[in-house]
Amino acid sequence: MTLSPTLPPLSPTPRTTVGRGRNRMVEDRAELHRLLADALIAHLGVTVARDGVSHPLVLPAAYAVDLDGPDLDGTLYLHGSVAAGWLRTATDSTVCVTVTELDGLVAARSAFHHSMNYRSAVVIGAARLVDDEDERRRALDLIVDHMIPGRSATLRASTRKELAATAVLAVSLHEASMKSRGEGPVDDAEDIEAGVWGGVIPVRRTAGDPVPSDDASGPVPADVVRRAASL
Amino acid sequence: MTLSPTLPPLSPTPRTTVGRGRNRMVEDRAELHRLLADALIAHLGVTVARDGVSHPLVLPAAYAVDLDGPDLDGTLYLHGSVAAGWLRTATDSTVCVTVTELDGLVAARSAFHHSMNYRSAVVIGAARLVDDEDERRRALDLIVDHMIPGRSATLRASTRKELAATAVLAVSLHEASMKSRGEGPVDDAEDIEAGVWGGVIPVRRTAGDPVPSDDASGPVPADVVRRAASL
Numbered sequence: 001m002t003l004s005p006t007l008p009p010l011s012p013t014p015r016t017t018v019g020r021g022r023n024r025m026v027e028d029r030a031e032l033h034r035l036l037a038d039a040l041i042a043h044l045g046v047t048v049a050r051d052g053v054s055h056p057l058v059l060p061a062a063y064a065v066d067l068d069g070p071d072l073d074g075t076l077y078l079h080g081s082v083a084a085g086w087l088r089t090a091t092d093s094t095v096c097v098t099v100t101e102l103d104g105l106v107a108a109r110s111a112f113h114h115s116m117n118y119r120s121a122v123v124i125g126a127a128r129l130v131d132d133e134d135e136r137r138r139a140l141d142l143i144v145d146h147m148i149p150g151r152s153a154t155l156r157a158s159t160r161k162e163l164a165a166t167a168v169l170a171v172s173l174h175e176a177s178m179k180s181r182g183e184g185p186v187d188d189a190e191d192i193e194a195g196v197w198g199g200v201i202p203v204r205r206t207a208g209d210p211v212p213s214d215d216a217s218g219p220v221p222a223d224v225v226r227r228a229a230s231l
Numbered sequence: 232m233t234l235s236p237t238l239p240p241l242s243p244t245p246r247t248t249v250g251r252g253r254n255r256m257v258e259d260r261a262e263l264h265r266l267l268a269d270a271l272i273a274h275l276g277v278t279v280a281r282d283g284v285s286h287p288l289v290l291p292a293a294y295a296v297d298l299d300g301p302d303l304d305g306t307l308y309l310h311g312s313v314a315a316g317w318l319r320t321a322t323d324s325t326v327c328v329t330v331t332e333l334d335g336l337v338a339a340r341s342a343f344h345h346s347m348n349y350r351s352a353v354v355i356g357a358a359r360l361v362d363d364e365d366e367r368r369r370a371l372d373l374i375v376d377h378m379i380p381g382r383s384a385t386l387r388a389s390t391r392k393e394l395a396a397t398a399v400l401a402v403s404l405h406e407a408s409m410k411s412r413g414e415g416p417v418d419d420a421e422d423i424e425a426g427v428w429g430g431v432i433p434v435r436r437t438a439g440d441p442v443p444s445d446d447a448s449g450p451v452p453a454d455v456v457r458r459a460a461s462l
Binding site for chain 2: 014015040041043044045046047048050053054055056057058059060062094095096097098100102105107109110111112114116118120122124140141143144147148151152154155156158159162165166184185187191192194195196197198199200201202203204205206207208209210211212213214215216217218219220221224227228231
């Protein structure tokens with residue numbers, strides 16, 4: 001992963017410029033790359049039209065990021081069955097991909113100042129259906145390796161039939177913004193003086209021991225052990 | 232929370248009927264209630280129009296659910312600053328609120344069958360701006376208590392000024408669907424016979440010890456201790 005201080009800044013367009021809470025805005029693109037490397041699920045927003053009425057639809061999806069491809073801003077990949085309705089809806093339309101990690105619950109001295117610590121990125125862009133078989137193969141390996149780093153190299157290659165059944169969408173990371181909160185409660189002086197307790201409950205994701213399938217044989221492979229230890 | 236076997240089933244309309252992966256569809260509304268009680272963050276999807284071009288926007292938000300209000304299907308509440316653009320965009324328009332919990336990484340014997348275990352709910356409906364001060368007060372208490380059960384009763388009442396600065400959106404849980412996956416990999420027989428390892432890395436959310444603010448005094452309150460132990 002490229003984490004260079006020479007990366008272009010985030011929020012390059014009006015629709016990815018943070019409105020409220022500019023003090024929470026992150027400008028360093030390297031922070032975006034770190035969040036996208038840490039998180040496991042994205043929420044994809046598309047606009048669905050049905051009987052002449054349109055509405056937003058938000059679905060969770062596995063994803064991966066390629067920072068070494070032809071798009072210098074980086075590419076975010078999502079995949080699904082070629083039969084999935086949301087993939088057809090998203091193709092060639094503008095989509096929003098949001099990735100959020102919850103880091104803590106902020107217990108303030110008043111209901112008003114309760115908050116959460118989090119990191120969240122919003123990516124807006126045209127969704128490109130990946131036609132090229134090599135790029136699709138590479139994207140699928142990246143998605144597997146995002147879940148369990150190193151795993152794709154331990155598996156047989158995807159078959160042509162499998163590749164034909166899988167649709168991959170690509171969204172440029174060009175138009176992206178990020179917000180983050182990572183501090184204690186910001187309270188009114190009177191409430192602090194009143195002696196109410198304030199602080200943060202840290203929240204994180206952890207893994208349990210890998211559970212082999214009933215029909216699995218042999219030891220748990222090193223990549224799975226490493227992933228379970230690093231979540 | 233009402234978890235009755237007489238609840239109406241999920242997916243009552245075409246736009247909340249699960250398309251692909253019907254085997255993952257959850258029909259029991261009590262399962263939706265359990266997921267909404269477990270999760271802490273929702274992703275709100277709205278349609279934004281700018282310069283005549285519209286696109287979806289997905290933002291993370293704290294939320295709470297009221298199953299004892301006048302809407303027998305239940306009401307989902309989101310809140311934000313009255314100055315937040317997304318709140319103005321969402322008001323009186325159709326929004327999508329999606330809540331997802333990741334439960335595991337499914338390491339299959341092929342890239343194609345890699346998957347995740349999860350629970351995810353999609354709620355679609357008109358977003359109503361809550362005008363009534365009593366309902367707004369109750370919704371804000373529910374949002375605080377969703378983060379830290381019992382906390383709102385330990386805090387002073389919100390002031391009129393605080394209530395005036397906070398916008399609350401309500402969405403009915405009437406149009407909701409849910410999907411869930413909670414099993415090991417489903418692999419091709421040849422790949423199992425080839426002896427590749429398959430299984431699941433369980434994923435869960437955990438809390439660290441509460442971190443008091445520098446200016447906090449006294450012991451960590453019981454509600455915060457309980458929440459940190461139950462996450």
